[in-house]
Amino acid sequence: MDDQSHQRKATATEMAHIEGIIGRILQIGVAVAAVIMLFGLILLLMNGGNGGYPAGHQPTTINAIIDGTIALKPYAVMMVGMFCLIMTPVLRVVVSIYAFYKEHDTLYVWITSIVLVILCISFVIGHTV
Template sequence: MNAKKQEMQHVELVIGRVLQVGVYISALVILLGIGLWLFKNGSGYSGALPTRITPIFHGVLAFKPYAVLMFGIFLLILTPVLRVIVSIYAFAKEGDRLYVVITTIVLVILIIGMAIGYRG
């Protein structure tokens, strides 16, 4: 087996590992949030629940159950985005410019969609 093929197999394994680790970590964070919710008997907020990233991060630091749950969901959403980034690297290493361009466009669309969702 040549070196380039071995490297591509390694990159494919890395892509798979990124997805696995991302799902496992987000699931653990979500389970932690559920456990905190049950232990603290509520969301940790008396009024409106935070929907923006900064207040959610502050809530995570204060171990507020709702914020921890939302952070777990954020990590779950971030997982395929990281996969796209690793794919761009893999296609670049492979020398496949067309797929680098296409995958970069997909990444830009994901970022624009997240930005619109954040503002909306």
């Protein structure tokens, strides 16, 4: 077996491993988000439908969400679950950048990096609007 063939086989094995990691990230991320959301729903039901905030208000800043979660306010706990759900595909993009880098696929490293930057910009815009 020549060096190029051995290197291709090693790269294919590593890529299969990375694809498994990406799949596992998505599974775990969704499961964790679902458990957190379920916990928040249980808290909401235990509080008689009171989310821990005045009617029509929800925690929207990171500090309010953290403080509310520490105080076990249902809406804040559910916001943490939503945050985990949103961050799951973002983490997948980060792992994909690494995978493309390991494959020496520069074009896709750049494209996926641009997607990550766009996601980050959308979070900032969404937070400020």
